[in-house]
Amino acid sequence: MGIFDIIGPVMVGPSSSHTAGAVRIGAFARLLLGEQPRSAVLGLHGSFAATGEGHGTPLALLAGLLGLAPDDERIPAAQALAGELGLACRFEEADLGGVHPNSVRLRLEAEATLELCASSVGGGRIMVWRVDDFGVDLDGQYPTLLLTYPDRPGAVAIVSAILANAGLNIATIKAHRTARGGQALMTVELDHEPPAGVLESLRCLPQFEQVRFIPRLGFGD
Amino acid sequence: MPHRAGTLAAYCAAAQAGGVPLAEIFVRQEAESAGVPAGQVRALMLTRIRVMRQSLERGLGTPQHSRSGLIRGGGARMREWIGQGGSLLAPAFSQMIAAALAVAEVNACMGRVVAAPTAGACGVLPAAIFTVADARGAEEDAVLRAFFTAGGIGLVIEKLASLSGAEGGCQAEIGSASAMAAGALVELMGGSPAQVDHAVAFALANVLGLICDPVGGLVEVPCVKRNVMGAVNAASCAEMALAGLESVFPADAVIETMGKVGRRLPEEFRETARGGLAALPRPS
Numbered sequence: 001m002g003i004f005d006i007i008g009p010v011m012v013g014p015s016s017s018h019t020a021g022a023v024r025i026g027a028f029a030r031l032l033l034g035e036q037p038r039s040a041v042l043g044l045h046g047s048f049a050a051t052g053e054g055h056g057t058p059l060a061l062l063a064g065l066l067g068l069a070p071d072d073e074r075i076p077a078a079q080a081l082a083g084e085l086g087l088a089c090r091f092e093e094a095d096l097g098g099v100h101p102n103s104v105r106l107r108l109e110a111e112a113t114l115e116l117c118a119s120s121v122g123g124g125r126i127m128v129w130r131v132d133d134f135g136v137d138l139d140g141q142y143p144t145l146l147l148t149y150p151d152r153p154g155a156v157a158i159v160s161a162i163l164a165n166a167g168l169n170i171a172t173i174k175a176h177r178t179a180r181g182g183q184a185l186m187t188v189e190l191d192h193e194p195p196a197g198v199l200e201s202l203r204c205l206p207q208f209e210q211v212r213f214i215p216r217l218g219f220g221d
Numbered sequence: 222m223p224h225r226a227g228t229l230a231a232y233c234a235a236a237q238a239g240g241v242p243l244a245e246i247f248v249r250q251e252a253e254s255a256g257v258p259a260g261q262v263r264a265l266m267l268t269r270i271r272v273m274r275q276s277l278e279r280g281l282g283t284p285q286h287s288r289s290g291l292i293r294g295g296g297a298r299m300r301e302w303i304g305q306g307g308s309l310l311a312p313a314f315s316q317m318i319a320a321a322l323a324v325a326e327v328n329a330c331m332g333r334v335v336a337a338p339t340a341g342a343c344g345v346l347p348a349a350i351f352t353v354a355d356a357r358g359a360e361e362d363a364v365l366r367a368f369f370t371a372g373g374i375g376l377v378i379e380k381l382a383s384l385s386g387a388e389g390g391c392q393a394e395i396g397s398a399s400a401m402a403a404g405a406l407v408e409l410m411g412g413s414p415a416q417v418d419h420a421v422a423f424a425l426a427n428v429l430g431l432i433c434d435p436v437g438g439l440v441e442v443p444c445v446k447r448n449v450m451g452a453v454n455a456a457s458c459a460e461m462a463l464a465g466l467e468s469v470f471p472a473d474a475v476i477e478t479m480g481k482v483g484r485r486l487p488e489e490f491r492e493t494a495r496g497g498l499a500a501l502p503r504p505s
Contacts, residue, residue, distance in 0.1 A: 002376075007269050007375070013333075013343070014341070019331070054439045055439065076331040122385055
């Protein structure tokens with residue numbers, strides 16, 4: 001926490017949690033999908049459903065999916081922009097269980113599909129807690145790697161070795177799996193952006209089916 | 222006895238020991254923790270100040286109307302009123318009211334603002350600081366010092382209490398913004414670190430217990446007009462401190478008290494929109 005977290009962020013109103021945080025959730029989902037979705041079904045939970053309309057939460061989520069930053073003045077016009085850019089979007093109410101009141105489930109489709117659940121936890125900060133079948137906890141504050149692979153020994157060791165060779169410090173590393181010997185997802189938060197060569201090395205490894213990278217998610221300035 | 226790190230007393234003591242303005246301590250700390258030169262930290266603050274000025278101009282120049290219909294161009298209307306000679310006191314006082322409305326309304330209507338410390342309280346600092354700076358012909362450097370002081374006070378409040386309405390009610394949002402602005406105005410006018418401390422203590426003590434009761438869960442009623450109260454309260458408290466009035470309790474103690482009061486506020490009064498004005502039936 002520094003002075004510019006207090007005098008900041010620069011954002012489109014009215015609410016850091018219902019608007020700025022919602023944009024950042026949309027942005028995280030777009031980056032994870034790797035491109036702009038063609039269709040999106042957004043399930044609004046709790047306070048996002050109850051007071052989201054007045055706070056522009058649906059517009060903010062759409063804006064994030066379209067690649068706008070939280071301080072972009074086109075956010076109020078996100079619905080029209082989605083039409084122009086070929087994003088078909090539908091909103092519904094969703095009961096996501098005993099989670100944070102400001103939560104949303106995004107079901108996205110482009111070349112690939114993605115289901116992501118996240119909460120806006122205050123001050124524009126977010127917590128992504130589900131990616132497809134995996135429970136995760138990612139806040140977008142770090143450059144983040146997501147690797148999917150069949151659950152077998154050695155995956156964490158080889159990733160950490162490649163990162164160590166590149167001199168990259170790991171902030172957190174977590175492996176999640178659907179079942180023993182099932183599908184696994186490893187999330188790695190780094191202190192610095194990995195050079196492109198590191199991503200290529202990881203993508204060359206046969207045991208990983210997919211290696212995705214999300215840069216640190218800023219506030220737009 | 223040394224002061225606990227991160228308290229306003231500790232920052233004030235550091236400024237006094239170094240013979241520098243309080244703002245300088247916050248600039249140095251920010252530069253050090255971000256690993257960048259002080260000049261870069263000042264430049265970033267100038268960009269934030271520019272955005273605040275833009276929000277202000279927009280809210281005064283274009284009547285802001287919210288999607289709910291609860292906000293209907295109050296800032297622009299106040300500016301007309303000033304032009305008609307309606308001011309009850311000096312025009313600068315009315316300008317402060319208009320400025321707080323204007324910025325808070327731009328936020329309510331999905332315009333671009335600087336959350337300071339939150340989006341809902343974003344009108345307080347620009348209204349208090351710009352109005353006094355413009356009326357007194359303050360230099361850019363003094364305005365910068367004011368904003369760094371405001372930010373530093375916010376850091377202390379975040380550490381000792383809370384800046385979140387969901388945690389501490391409106392006293393934690395508008396109250397904190399008002400305390401930040403009060404200290405900032407003292408710094409703007411060249412007051413001492415001790416006077417900053419008194420101004421912060423006065424301003425926060427005045428709003429202890431203020432609940433967060435947003436009608437319809439929106440950042441509109443009573444939030445927008447509470448920005449006005451926050452700015453005007455800040456100006457009064459800064460002026461008392463500059464005149465030499467002293468708070469019985471140090472600012473840190475008042476801040477911690479605000480945190481304790483906030484934790485004891487029933488949930489209905491902490492941004493849930495289930496109590497206070499938010500629980501009233503809406504007149505048709």
